[in-house]
Amino acid sequence: MNPINTIQYFYSIILLSLAIFGILIYKKLNTPFKILSISTVAAFLVNIAATLCVKRFHTNAPALHVEGLSLFIFYSLIYYYLFTNKIIKTIVITTVTIVSVFAVVNALILQPFLTVFPTNVNLPTFAILTILPLLLFRQMLLSPLKTPLLDQGAFWYNAAILFSSTTQFLIIGLSNYQARTHRFQAYLFYLWYVILFIFAALVALALFKAGKEKENYAS
Amino acid sequence: MQADELELMILSTTALFVVVIGFIIYFVVLYRNRQLKHKQEQEALQSAFNQELLKTQIEIQEQTLTYISNEIHDNITQVLSFVKLNLGLVNSETETNKKKITESRDLVSQSINDLRNLSKSLSFEHINQLGLVKTIEIETDRINNSGLLNVTLKIDGEIYPLGEQCELVLFRIFQEALNNTLKYSKAKLFKINLQYSAELFNLTLEDDGIGFLTGPNVKSDGLGLRNMKNRAALIGADANIDSVPGKGCRIKVILNPLKLRLYADGAHQDRFS
Secondary structure, eight states: OOHHHHHHHHHHHHHHHHHHHHHHTGGGSOHHHHHHHHHHHHHHHHHHHHHHHHHHHSOOHHHHHHHHHHHHHHHHHHHHHHOOOHHHHHHHHHHHHHHHHHHHHIIIIISOTTTSOOHHHHHHHHHHHHHHHHHHHHHHHHSOOSSOGGGOHHHHHHHHHHHHHHHHHHHHHHHHHHHHHOOOHHHHHHHHHHHHHHHHHHHHHHHHHHHHOSOOTTO | OHHHHHHHHHHHHHHHHHHHHHHHHHHHHHHHHHHHHHHHHHHHHHHHHHHHHHHHHHHHHHHHHHHHHHHIIIIIHHHHHHHHHHHHHOOOOSHHHHHHHHHHHHHHHHHHHHHHHHHHHHOHHHHHHHOHHHHHHHHHHHHHHHTSOEEEEEEESOOOOOOHHHHHHHHHHHHHHHHHIIIIIOOSEEEEEEEEOSSOEEEEEEEOSOOOOOSTTOOOOOHHHHHHHHHHHHTTEEEEEEEOTTSOEEEEEEEOHHHHHHHHTSOSTTOOO
């Protein structure tokens, strides 16, 4: 087994562990973190589906179409519950609806889901998922809770999303460069997985802290 | 060329990681500051609420005391005066009866005096008119005359007015302490010391009674003791209560005249009417 396959298998095990952990503490969680727990199961299933797609279609593009939209909906819904401002909540729901419709149109017409990666959807969703954590950070600053910040699930979740979405722009930029020059494929692969592992660790921490906390922005 | 590009990639990746992590660390620091500020604001609100509550309690108490004082003065003492007058009109031929009537008249007169004094000590207006020192002197005489306790009063320094509100609060603290001594302490001596200086005003109340346990781990602070501390806090003073079983009790109220003026001139927001 080559190192690339080893890392991929290891990542699958991490996702499975995260999904099991989410299910185990599901009852202790409140609505936004219940959604996060479901999203970890979805992420694991999509990861399996991606492997199957590669075997069947020689590309993981179909799985990425599903993953891009489904995770965006999950993550946005979590923000919907974490935000207290009604206007922001409405904006989140409207954005999710518009992006969902656009993602379907994109998968059927603009970037056919069997062959092309859904970059048209990914770019705006990453941008939205960069703005939402900043808005939540603002809300947290305006109405701080008594619980220490590092014990708040919302903080770790927010950090995970901010880290993931901002680094995605770098990944996209480097991927474009790699596609043109066919260089640094290994570097990009390792960087991609480093980001995924950090993201998984932050999500695990968010679930762990959310399972323990007594007060949060959604309660 | 390829090495340079790889270096650039690593640099840009590192830079992005540093920026994101730096932002998160900055947020953590900022949040902690906000949390601290928020906590302070909450505490200030709670403190203001407690002050308001205390002021209301004291106002209600003062109203009740004034009502009782008026009732004693306008009703009971009047009735007793009428009884005394009637007793004076009773004609009796036997010496024994005359003596009994005279004794009864004296007892009624004493009761009227005692009730008038009690009425004065309860009355807010009376305390304001006479001032703290004079009112304490009257109270001291009243207790000494009753024979319940030997009360001594010592005044150090040049007397200056502390303001109506402050003097009333200090007098109520004094009354509470005296009442506790009479009720629980089995004391024979009660010392009052008023110290007037430019920097500080001290009211020290001391008895030689049975005392009680005090300290942070002792839950012996009754309502009366807590009231004294709360009342003192209301005028910007500190009330320290020291007691040891078998060695009496000492209550010291320390007032900073600078703080005092804020309350006494009536301009301070925490002043009660």
